[in-house]
Amino acid sequence: MPHLLNSYRAENITLRAGGRLLLDGAGVTVAPGRVSVLIGPNGAGKSTLLKVLSGELRPSGGQVRLGEEAVSRLGPALLARRRAVLPQSVEVAFPFTVAEVVAIGRPAGRGGHEAVSRALGRVEMAERAGEAYQRLSGGEKQRVQLARTLVQLEAGAERGGGPGYLLLDEPTASLDLAQQMLVLRLMRTLAAEGVGVLAVLHDLNLAVLAADEIVALEAGRVVARGTPHEVMTDARIGALYKVPARIGWAPEALPFLLPHGLVGDGAKR
Structure with missing residues (x-):
């Protein structure tokens, strides 16, 4: 396991909302070159912990650190260079093409078209680049949004952010079996390239195939952590x-x- 100073981690996170305790001392470490997977029943706090880690939610207690820096002290632009997030669903209100949606992940500048093409190729959507995003199926939209995160990670690496971190919330939920395996292979390939990957997965058999580490949550607390064999x-x-x-x-x-x-x-x- 790489040293903690090289990781992206949520430590002893507590989160209260609407009178409910959503997270109770939970934590997770995303390490470069490794895939960590959050599992647990509905309402366990998996997506909530991922949102705290990404900076979308501010915890009531505990802290999120990226390397030696507290995420709360990083501006949105700097944070975006270091981590990309794929939420459960993304709404696109404008009539963008597939390529235009993917390009959202990259600042304007040279090399944008090539980066978009590479990312679409990695999710097997290159031939759909000029099509209307809104006409795609749910699974196809999910793969396009995944390509957007790849473009964002590549742009961050070019600007000195290193391989970065990818946070995925149920990335296989709307995909057929072949595309689920595509996403799992991509997660493993990204880890081999030095990216730290964290995914929320409901399918435990897919979690086993993808994970170096499985973190199990129940009622906002981590109740197990270890290799697939251990958990x-x-x-x-x-x-x-x-x-x-x-x-x-x-x-x-x-x-x-x-x-x-x-x-x-x-x-x-």
């Missing part, structure tokens, strides 16, 4: 999701989840 156990996953769970082992020696109700006699047709 994915019958007892831990069963307790986290309140369902009987059975962990199997794939040929690649990776754990995978089978909900217990679909195992054994209950699965017979």
Whole structure:
């Protein structure tokens, strides 16, 4: 694990809103060259913690640090050079083309067209560059928005920000299986290029394929943290999701989840 001073981290985060405690001492570290995945049931605080880390939400307690700097002291422009964010959904009100949406991630200047083309190629949308964004399917829009974050990261690296950090909130939610695997491969490739990646994923089997580290949240607290092998156990996953769970082992020696109700006699047709 790289030294903490080279990481992007949320430390002991507390967040209250509307009389509710949304995060209770939660924390996560995004390290260069690694993929971390947040898991947990609905309402556990995964997206909220990601928003605190990105700077979108200000915590009631704790701190977010990017290297040695507190994120609260960084201006929006500097923060944008260091990290890119893909939220669950992005509304685009204007009649932009696919290429124009992706170009939003890059400051005006030389090399913009090439950067947009490279990013669209990485998400297999290069041939759709001139099409109207609004006519795309939900999954296609998601891939275009992912390309936008890639352009932003590349621009930040060119301006001295290093490989940067990518924060993804349910990036596979609206994608078919082939495109889910495309996103997972891209996450791993970006990590190999030095990017620190954090993703919220609901599909635990996809989380296992992508993650160097899995961080499990429940009721705003981190209840487990470790490698997929360490976190994915019958007892831990069963307790986290309140369902009987059975962990199997794939040929690649990776754990995978089978909900217990679909195992054994209950699965017979």
